[in-house]
Amino acid sequence: MTPTCRPTKGAPVARSPRLEDVALAAGVSRQTVSNVINSPGIVREDTRERVSRAIADLGYRPHAAARSLRTRRSSTIAIHLDPYAGGISGVVLDRFVHALTDLAGVRGMRVLLYAARDHREEIGRLTELLDGGEADAIVITGTFHGDPRTRWLAGRQTPFVAFGRPWGEDDHHAWVDVDGAAGTRAATRWALESAGPEVAFVGWPSGSDTGDDREAGWRSALPTGDGLRLVSEESVSDARAVVAQALASGTAVDALVCASDSLAVGAHLAAVAAGRADLPIVGFDNTPAAEAIGLSSVEQRPERVASAALDLLLGPSESSGGASRHVLVEPQLVLR
Amino acid sequence: MTPTCRPTKGAPVARSPRLEDVALAAGVSRQTVSNVINSPGIVREDTRERVSRAIADLGYRPHAAARSLRTRRSSTIAIHLDPYAGGISGVVLDRFVHALTDLAGVRGMRVLLYAARDHREEIGRLTELLDGGEADAIVITGTFHGDPRTRWLAGRQTPFVAFGRPWGEDDHHAWVDVDGAAGTRAATRWALESAGPEVAFVGWPSGSDTGDDREAGWRSALPTGDGLRLVSEESVSDARAVVAQALASGTAVDALVCASDSLAVGAHLAAVAAGRADLPIVGFDNTPAAEAIGLSSVEQRPERVASAALDLLLGPSESSGGASRHVLVEPQLVLR
Numbered sequence: 124m125t126p127t128c129r130p131t132k133g134a135p136v137a138r139s140p141r142l143e144d145v146a147l148a149a150g151v152s153r154q155t156v157s158n159v160i161n162s163p164g165i166v167r168e169d170t171r172e173r174v175s176r177a178i179a180d181l182g183y184r185p186h187a188a189a190r191s192l193r194t195r196r197s198s199t200i201a202i203h204l205d206p207y208a209g210g211i212s213g214v215v216l217d218r219f220v221h222a223l224t225d226l227a228g229v230r231g232m233r234v235l236l237y238a239a240r241d242h243r244e245e246i247g248r249l250t251e252l253l254d255g256g257e258a259d260a261i262v263i264t265g266t267f268h269g270d271p272r273t274r275w276l277a278g279r280q281t282p283f284v285a286f287g288r289p290w291g292e293d294d295h296h297a298w299v300d301v302d303g304a305a306g307t308r309a310a311t312r313w314a315l316e317s318a319g320p321e322v323a324f325v326g327w328p329s330g331s332d333t334g335d336d337r338e339a340g341w342r343s344a345l346p347t348g349d350g351l352r353l354v355s356e357e358s359v360s361d362a363r364a365v366v367a368q369a370l371a372s373g374t375a376v377d378a379l380v381c382a383s384d385s386l387a388v389g390a391h392l393a394a395v396a397a398g399r400a401d402l403p404i405v406g407f408d409n410t411p412a413a414e415a416i417g418l419s420s421v422e423q424r425p426e427r428v429a430s431a432a433l434d435l436l437l438g439p440s441e442s443s444g445g446a447s448r449h450v451l452v453e454p455q456l457v458l459r
Numbered sequence: 460m461t462p463t464c465r466p467t468k469g470a471p472v473a474r475s476p477r478l479e480d481v482a483l484a485a486g487v488s489r490q491t492v493s494n495v496i497n498s499p500g501i502v503r504e505d506t507r508e509r510v511s512r513a514i515a516d517l518g519y520r521p522h523a524a525a526r527s528l529r530t531r532r533s534s535t536i537a538i539h540l541d542p543y544a545g546g547i548s549g550v551v552l553d554r555f556v557h558a559l560t561d562l563a564g565v566r567g568m569r570v571l572l573y574a575a576r577d578h579r580e581e582i583g584r585l586t587e588l589l590d591g592g593e594a595d596a597i598v599i600t601g602t603f604h605g606d607p608r609t610r611w612l613a614g615r616q617t618p619f620v621a622f623g624r625p626w627g628e629d630d631h632h633a634w635v636d637v638d639g640a641a642g643t644r645a646a647t648r649w650a651l652e653s654a655g656p657e658v659a660f661v662g663w664p665s666g667s668d669t670g671d672d673r674e675a676g677w678r679s680a681l682p683t684g685d686g687l688r689l690v691s692e693e694s695v696s697d698a699r700a701v702v703a704q705a706l707a708s709g710t711a712v713d714a715l716v717c718a719s720d721s722l723a724v725g726a727h728l729a730a731v732a733a734g735r736a737d738l739p740i741v742g743f744d745n746t747p748a749a750e751a752i753g754l755s756s757v758e759q760r761p762e763r764v765a766s767a768a769l770d771l772l773l774g775p776s777e778s779s780g781g782a783s784r785h786v787l788v789e790p791q792l793v794l795r
Contacts, residue, residue, distance in 0.1 A: 179580045182587075199571075207557040207762075211747040217553040220572070221543040228574035228584070233593065235535075235571050236556070238564035244515050248564070251518070257569065359751045388751040411547040412748035415695045415724045426543075 140181040149177035160230055175229050200227055200436065201235045201258035203245055210357070211385045211412045215423050216264060219286060222429035223262065230437060246275055253281055260436050262286060266298070268332060284435045286428055288449075290332040297435040297448040299428050303333060303407070304340030306421035306454035310380045310405040311344035313456060318403045319377030323351035323369070325362055325390055326382040337382045337407060351376065355386055362389025363396075370397045378403040384413040384420055391418055409457050422455040476517040485513035496566055511565050536563055536772065537571045537594035539581055546693070547721045547748045551759055552600060555622060558765035559598065566773060582611055589617055596772050598622060602634070604668060620771045622764055624785075626668040633771040633784040635764050639669060639743070640676030642757035642790035646716045646741040647680035649792060654739045655713030659687035659705070661698055661726055662718040673718045673743060687712065691722055698725025699732075706733040714739040720749040720756055727754055745793050758791040 146153045151174060158166050159174040166174070177183075202220065207213065224234045235258055239245035249272075252258040259282070263272050266287035276283045277296055285298040307324075314322040324341040327334040342348060353369055355362040362385065370376065370393060379394075379402065381387040387406030394402040406413045409422035431450040482489045487510060494502050495510040502510070513519075538556065543549065560570045571594055575581035581599075585608075588594040595618070599608050602623030612619045613632055621634040643660075650658040660677040663670040678684060689705055691698040698721065706712065706729060715730075715738065717723040723742025730738040742749045745758035767786040 176576065179576070179583065182583060204557055204560045206561045207554045209747065209750075211751055213747075214550065214553070217550070218543045220556075221540055224540045224572040225542045225574040233571055233573065233588075235569055236560040237569065238561040240512070240515070247515065247518060385751070392752070410747070411545065411549075412746075412751045414545075415547055415721065415748050416728070416752060 140183040142183070144181055145174065145177045145183050148181060149174045178229060198231070198259045199233045199235050199257065200260045200262055201237055201249070201252050202262040203239055203248075203264065204236045206238065206240070211359075211388065211410050212357075212383055212408045214410050215408050215425055219264070219425040219429050222426040223432065226429055226433050230433065232433075232437070242271055246272060249276070253279065260284075262432055262436075266290070282436055284432045286432060288332070299431040299435065299450040299452065301423045301428060301454050302451045303337040303421075303454070304343065306407060306423075306456065307337045307340030307380055307382075308344045309454075309456045310407075310419070310421055311341045313458070314378035314380060314403055314405065315344065315346075317378075320346070321350065321375045321377040322380060323353060323376050323378070324380050324382075325353045325355055325366060325386045327357060328354055334382050341380050355389070357383060357385055359385050359389040359392070362386040363393045364389075366390040366393035367397060370394065370399065376402070378405075380405050382407055384408045384410045384418070387418050387420065388412055388416065391416060405456070414459070417459045419456070419458045422457045424452055424455060427452045476519040478519075480517055481510065481513045481519050484517060485510045514565060534567070534595045535569045535571050535593065536596045536598055537573055537585070537588050538598040539575055539584075539600065540572045542574065542576070547695075547724065547746050548693075548719055548744045550746050551744050551761055555600070555761040555765050558762040559768065562765055562769050566769065568769075568773070578607055582608060585612070589615065596620075598768055598772075602626070618772055620768045622768060624668070635767040635771065635786040635788065637759045637764065637790050638787045639672045639757075639790070640679065642743060642759075642792065643673045643676030643716055643718075644680045645790075645792045646743075646755070646757055647677045649794070650714035650716060650739055650741065651680065651682075653714075656682070657686065657711045657713040658716060659689060659712050659714070660716050660718075661689045661691055661702060661722045663693060664690055670718050677716050691725070693719060693721055695721050695725040695728070698722040699729045700725075702726040702729035703733060706730065706735065712738070714741075716741050718743055720744045720746045720754070723754050723756065724748055724752065727752065741792070750795070753795045755792070755794045758793045760788055760791060763788045 142153055142156055146156045149156065151170060155166065155170065156174055159171050202223065204220065227234050237248045237252060239248050249261060261276060261281055261283035263283060264286040266273065266285045266289055268290040270289065273285060273289060273296055283296065285296065288298055288300040311322050322345065324338060326338045329335060351374060353365050355365045366389065379390050381390055381404065384406035387404050390404050394400060394404065404418055406418050406420035409420040413420040431452060435448050435450065478489055478492055482492045485492065487506060491502065491506065492510055495507050538559065540556065563570050573584045573588060575584050585597060597612060597617055597619040599619060600622040602609065602621045602625060604626040606625065609621060609625060609632055619632065621632065624634055624636040647658050658681065660674060662674045665671060687710060689701050691701045702725065715726050717726055717740065720742035723740050726740050730736060730740065740754055742754050742756035745756040749756040767788060771784050771786065
């Protein structure tokens with residue numbers, strides 16, 4: 124059989140493509156190409172698309188080029204992928220992995236997935252990957268207070284970045300996180316302005332770093348510094364029951380800010396059943412489920428998180444010494 | 460800093476762990492361990508979990524063991540990941556990737572992600588991965604009639620499996636797909652029995668292999684061989700408008716079978732607005748969005764697809780010659 128497609132178009136045969144070739148093909152300056160490779164966040168989307176396409180068309184391999192000529196292998200970033208757990212909000216991590224793959228490809232890097240059922244097993248997998256030379260850098264996700272992985276990685280001197288804060292721990296490593304409190308604060312302010320003073324919060328039981336952070340954002344926006352707080356497990360049905368009870372009790376509720384889209388969907392179903400289909404409700408994660416039923420939500424921008432994570436791993440800031448490097452991405456309130 | 464966890468528990472130090480060690484640790488026979496590695500689909504879930512954990516605890520590396528001793532690298536399966544496109548149904552591919560990572564890990568294999576914006580660029584990426592020795596096997600997804608990737612891969616003699624049928628093309632390669640027609644047929648039969656004779660279909664415009672297949676399943680279950688067919692783009696709002704118009708026209712509709720959960724959510728919103736909140740609606744993909752709002756849906760079982768794909772790539776059937784190897788996974792109707 125004959126291939127029906129050629130893998131490259133217009134690529135010079137005699138020599139490897141250079142930065143100049145990409146700039147010429149994309150109709151931009153050398154600096155812009157460099158920006159797309161090193162700091163994609165500062166380049167306009169359509170320009171980034173055009174340059175990325177030229178890089179792909181020409182088969183230009185920027186960062187890893189020198190190394191891959193020696194080893195015939197690209198640099199590889201390993202990231203843990205949990206078994207699929209169902210639920211509405213898993214899409215945030217999946218979006219992050221999509222974006223990481225996409226942006227890493229532009230930089231000539233690969234993304235390697237590994238499975239592990241707990242953190243102990245994850246450290247075992249990482250040992251194999253690093254000892255075997257299969258991974259050159261690590262992205263860990265779902266960090267928590269006292270996380271053994273960050274200490275272990277720091278001890279190995281492996282380049283790594285965490286998606287998630289160390290939550291009060293020693294944080295002498297690179298991390299990117301989303302400012303959850305800023306998201307619920309923006310949602311609460313919007314609800315106060317557009318709906319009324321009684322903005323309640325639907326959150327998880329206290330004690331989770333992420334949940335407490337989102338609750339703090341809501342609380343900080345309230346004029347009195349406090350309001351009605353409803354507690355639900357991360358489940359549509361539980362949130363529905365909790366909100367239904369609150370609405371039936373006659374407590375004044377002008378709007379609901381929720382710690383997740385699952386809670387928001389449950390709250391929405393309770394509001395519809397109680398004849399309050401117009402009750403303003405804001406979720407968190409801006410998932411397809413929230414979009415489908417027309418709920419407002421706080422968007423985590425996982426694409427920005429991925430871009431920042433790569434900048435921390437590979438970008439110019441990496442070579443500027445071992446200083447703490449932390450990025451807190453501002454989420455976006457999506458109103459519907 | 461000192462690691463707070465040990466990567467392995469109870470692993471012999473003096474030699475690499477063997478199949479026997481895993482069997483002993485898991486309390487099963489050697490054959491069962493072998494089955495978990497080579498044909499996990501035939502092993503009970505709780506046994507599979509126990510054996511997988513023993514494999515992880517002991518650091519046993521089955522298939523790739525001999526090779527990795529030479530190269531210090533595991534065998535690597537590459538799979539393309541699109542940029543995130545939003546929408547409700549993207550979760551099916553993400554679930555497949557989660558399951559592939561999980562099951563490949565049990566077999567001592569890795570999953571490598573690569574990005575590409577079109578099939579031409581994808582062939583370019585595959586060329587790099589294969590030439591560079593970065594990938595040993597390929598899983599391609601989203602196959603279509605005349606797909607250039609399968610011909611190209613077959614020409615390279617690379618081990619590969621497709622998630623998706625070749626749809627009438629030369630199919631001398633391994634593939635796994637979900638029997639969409641069987642899914643909509645089951646949904647239609649259920650609707651005929653429980654709701655009434657007028658079971659309408661909400662589908663995409665004709666001409667997509669997957670969509671036509673799902674429509675054929677609906678049609679084959681109708682006593683008359685035909686019924687009301689509504690056409691919508693893959694969008695909640697478009698489906699809502701199309702279904703609202705049909706319900707307003709006074710046409711008899713006892714139930715709706717839909718080609719996707721996006722269409723089903725749109726149909727549900729239209730039914731609620733028309734005062735027909737109880738109209739039975741069945742979606743396709745069993746996404747978190749359908750689950751959240753309580754819609755029935757056809758579940759594609761991406762975990763079974765991943766298991767079958769690995770069996771085709773690595774299992775005993777691989778060594779039995781170059782015969783066609785095709786698996787059609789029966790989907791499951793999830794009623795709510």
